[in-house]
Amino acid sequence: MNTRVCPASADSLSLAARLLADGALVAFPTETVYGLGANALDADAVLSIFAAKGRPADNPLIVHIHDTAQLEGLCEIPPMARPLMDAFWPGPLTILMPRTPRIPDCVTASLPTVAVRMPSHPVARDLLKACNLPIAAPSANRSGKPSPTTAQHVLEDMQGRIPLILDGGPCEVGLESTVIDICHGTPVILRPGGITKAQLESVLGTVDLAPSILRPLGKNEVALSPGMRYRHYAPEGAITLVTGSEEEVLQALPRLYRQAVADGKTACVLCFHEHMEALRACHPHDLGSRLAPQETAHRLFDVLRELDAEHMDCIYSEVLPPEGVGLAVMNRLGRAAAFHTLAAKDAGKGADKA
Numbered sequence: 458m459n460t461r462v463c464p465a466s467a468d469s470l471s472l473a474a475r476l477l478a479d480g481a482l483v484a485f486p487t488e489t490v491y492g493l494g495a496n497a498l499d500a501d502a503v504l505s506i507f508a509a510k511g512r513p514a515d516n517p518l519i520v521h522i523h524d525t526a527q528l529e530g531l532c533e534i535p536p537m538a539r540p541l542m543d544a545f546w547p548g549p550l551t552i553l554m555p556r557t558p559r560i561p562d563c564v565t566a567s568l569p570t571v572a573v574r575m576p577s578h579p580v581a582r583d584l585l586k587a588c589n590l591p592i593a594a595p596s597a598n599r600s601g602k603p604s605p606t607t608a609q610h611v612l613e614d615m616q617g618r619i620p621l622i623l624d625g626g627p628c629e630v631g632l633e634s635t636v637i638d639i640c641h642g643t644p645v646i647l648r649p650g651g652i653t654k655a656q657l658e659s660v661l662g663t664v665d666l667a668p669s670i671l672r673p674l675g676k677n678e679v680a681l682s683p684g685m686r687y688r689h690y691a692p693e694g695a696i697t698l699v700t701g702s703e704e705e706v707l708q709a710l711p712r713l714y715r716q717a718v719a720d721g722k723t724a725c726v727l728c729f730h731e732h733m734e735a736l737r738a739c740h741p742h743d744l745g746s747r748l749a750p751q752e753t754a755h756r757l758f759d760v761l762r763e764l765d766a767e768h769m770d771c772i773y774s775e776v777l778p779p780e781g782v783g784l785a786v787m788n789r790l791g792r793a794a795a796f797h798t799l800a801a802k803d804a805g806k807g808a809d810k811a
């Protein structure tokens with residue numbers, strides 16, 4: 458199959474809408490990451506999403522809408538949903554709601570809830586309006602790769618697998634939406650994202666965090682969100698998160714880098730913009746300013762893709778406080794590192810003695 462990449466225009470949007478109505482897949486930009494869309498009411502079309510991504514069938518999809526009237530007949534709307542929709546839609550918030558039988562089982566992996574989101578990206582909104590269908594769309598990466606934040610990333614993963622990628626430029630947020638479960642008592646954030654815990658609490662009162670956001674799932678632990686079971690965003694090399702004071706980390710990163718290189722490995726560091734100069738001998742990759750976690754969110758997946766393109770073996774990364782958008786960054790970076798963490802003050806001291 459030939460994969461076309463088209464800038465969003467009246468013509469490409471109507472082609473995309475026709476493809477979706479005919480049961481084909483279309484990749485499109487959202488404010489978070491690019492999505493791989495299919496008509497959510499067409500089970501065969503939805504199954505082809507799983508095939509194109511190589512995604513396990515037990516990992517459910519998010520349904521995208523442009524108007525809350527589209528929820529009619531798809532799900533029940535719990536009382537907490539309305540204030541959330543009013544405050545954060547359109548935008549990077551996905552809400553779990555009890556589903557109706559109209560949604561094919563393959564969309565929800567047979568769970569009793571459906572995840573719904575109204576994106577704010579103008580191209581996503583124009584596409585959703587043009588086809589006027591609820592669109593099931595996971596991130597448009599091959600399963601296990603970082604989510605795509607540019608049309609080029611989508612092409613790398615989906616060339617020959619889908620007919621059309623709508624190019625809307627780089628995604629603004631850069632990490633996937635916040636997923637919240639409001640179906641059982643106290644609301645729970647299953648996946649942190651662009652809408653923060655504090656923002657949600659300003660509308661709902663107390664909001665809990667799913668326990669496995671900043672640590673691996675335990676052996677017999679059930680994932681509240683099936684996606685949390687899988688090692689997402691895994692680069693080919695091993696990422697180590699290096700923690701400690703700014704001074705300790707700036708001293709440890711060169712030690713760790715030199716040790717890896719002495720061991721014959723390809724190595725690099727992921728550091729904040731302010732440290733690029735100090736770490737210039739350590740093949741640094743820029744995570745954006747340490748004072749602006751939204752910059753790190755915006756760049757992270759692009760940086761993770763670069764690591765694979767450069768076939769890095771050992772990657773040492775600075776960390777952010779897990780607060781606000783920093784929580785979403787540390788959830789993705791933590792999972793990419795399989796939560797492998799080293800205290801800077803002890804790290805790599807052997808390298809300089811040798």
Ligand code: TXA
Nearest residue numbers: 489491492517518570571572595596633634682683684
């Ligand atoms: O920003 C985003 O959310 C992007 C864009 C394209 O909208 N989409 C996205 O979809 O990230 P995906 O499929 O990559 O991630 C959806 C996450 C998965 O972790 C999945 O397990 C969870 O949402 N999820 C979906 N439906 C669920 C449900 N009914 N119950 C629990 N978790 C659910």
Ligand code: MG
Nearest residue numbers: 595596604633
């Ligand atoms: Mg994904």
